[in-house]
Amino acid sequence: MGSKYRVVPQLLDVISGLEPRRVLDAFSGSGVVSYALKANGVEVVANDFLNFAATIARATTENSEARLSEDQIGAMTSSRLDDRDFVRSTFAGLYFPPDDLAFIDGAWSHIDGMVGYERDIAISSLCLAASRKQPRGVFTVTDGRYDDGRRAMHTPLAVLFAEAAREYNATVFDNGRASRVTCGDVFSIDPDGCDVVYLDPPYAPPRDDNDYIKRYHFLEGLATYWRGQEILHNTMTKKIRKRPTPFGSKRTIRDALRRTFERFNEQALVLSYSTNSVPDETEIVALLKEARRDVVCYAVPHRYHFGTHSAATRRQANELIFVASR
Ligand SMILES: C[S@@+](CC[C@H](N)C(=O)[O-])C[C@H]1O[C@@H](n2cnc3c(N)ncnc32)[C@H](O)[C@@H]1O
Incomplete structure (x- = not known):
């Protein structure tokens, strides 16, 4: 947007x-x-x-050499380092199927041990994968009503993540x-x-x-594993509290x-x-x-x-x- x-x-x-x-x-x-x-x-x-925006800029603009290795991408898509289930339980029935939600928890079990630009690429790739899978990339709808048959909507989030990580890797260069x-x-x-x-x-x-948060709350949560974010549990979309900005209002x-x-x-x-x-x-x-x-x-x-x-x-x-x- x-x-x-x-x-x-x-x-x-x-x-x-x-x-x-x-x-x-x-x-x-x-x-x-x-x-x-x-x-x-x-x-x-x-x-x-917004954290997700700053993270993407760090991965692509500030970063001039770090990439995620194929080993790291493989580990993040096929294993988990603990049994956390915050995303799987908080967003059950919303946005993505249970396997995708569980993948996010597993991916974050790896991200928590990562530092620097590799961490930024991993988070950016998660956000890109989630926004590609979600209809129109915005998190105001919670179900498959807008299924337009796109491949991304029917591809596991882990696969979309691996693709996004390789794409982010390809953006990395040094302009001196x-x-x-x-x-x-x-x-x-x-x-x-x-x-x-x-x-x-x-x-x-x-x-x-x-209101960017209304549309992108899930990405902002995903970029921080919802730490430091207040989820409004009475909302259908489980959005986070809006970040006031004087530019968004007439x-x-x-x-x-x-x-x-x-x-x-x-x-x-x-x-x-x-x-x-x-x-x-x-x-x-x-x-x-x-x-x-x-x-x-x-x-x-x-x-x-x-x-x-x-x-x-x-x-x-x-x-x-x-x-x-x-
Ligand atoms: C129109 S978008 C910028 C789009 C960008 N030029 C691009 O090409 O993708 C506006 C951005 O301003 C950010 N924003 C809104 N209020 C802000 C504030 N008070 N301070 C810093 N960033 C803010 C939003 O998070 C949003 O990402």
């Missing part, structure tokens, strides 16, 4: 044009923009306040620079040494608030954007925006002009997938990239 995968080439063009030494990707999400910048030789600081990742609120990032800040906050849609986003532009006062700003969000385009320009003298807008035609039903409708939205500098 909200991944900038399709507009990466345009973003790279715009950001490279600023000739940055170090770029802060303050809302890194899937990590695709950070990774693409790394692939272009840039040093990156990636940040997201020391990129790093933080996991925290945007207002706690230290931007020192960064000359460009890329901002892709979770804008609220016009008639709703933007009431608070303007002030949040204003404070963000101030916080990164020393840096040039590159802001992603799609035209069907709140606040609208003219307000965004006004907010940017409060903070920077020079504001330029690039328009990228972009297709979004809309709708919460199987017959999702498509509509054309315009993806904008604002560049604001002194």
Whole structure:
């Protein structure tokens, strides 16, 4: 959701044009923009306040050499180091069949003994496998109602995990620079040494608030084995408590954007925006002009997938990239 995968080439063009030494990707999400910048030789600081997002960025952008060995992948998919059953019992009857839930417990019995980037790749692979198996990759539905016959929905999670681990292994490379990742609120990032800040906050849609936890709670739980997360046991989906963010609500986003532009006062700003969000385009320009003298807008035609039903409708939205500098 909200991944900038399709507009990466345009973003790279715009950001490279600023000739940055170090770029802060303050809302890194899937990590695709950070990774693409790394692939272009840039040093990156990636940040997201969700653990699963920060873990993926560590595995792919910060990590420049560690991989999971075939022995490790084999052990994780065929054995368990203890008889824990937290996932199997907590999520019984939800999302995945019992064997898959038991596999997650077993996989975590190995992950608990792992450190560093190998651990990050293992967790990222679990998250990717789970999101590939789950209909539309979002955890708002708990059963197979949306079975669209995709192979992933009928493949054991352990097999999807092994595939994902090999794919993550293949992303690992060294661009000669020391990129790093933080996991925290945007207002706690230290931007020192960064000359460009890329901002892709979770804008609220016009008639709703933007709640990532509602859709991705299972991945955030999976990335932490639900440690430090409060499961709301009275919810059908067994979601975790929402992480409040002022960017997800129409009431608070303007002030949040204003404070963000101030916080990164020393840096040039590159802001992603799609035209069907709140606040609208003219307000965004006004907010940017409060903070920077020079504001330029690039328009990228972009297709979004809309709708919460199987017959999702498509509509054309315009993806904008604002560049604001002194
Ligand atoms: C639109 S997504 C970013 C997508 C990303 N550019 C990509 O291409 O995948 C917004 C991200 O902001 C994160 N986020 C929301 N509020 C935040 C906050 N206050 N501080 C840090 N991250 C936040 C969310 O977890 C989400 O991953």
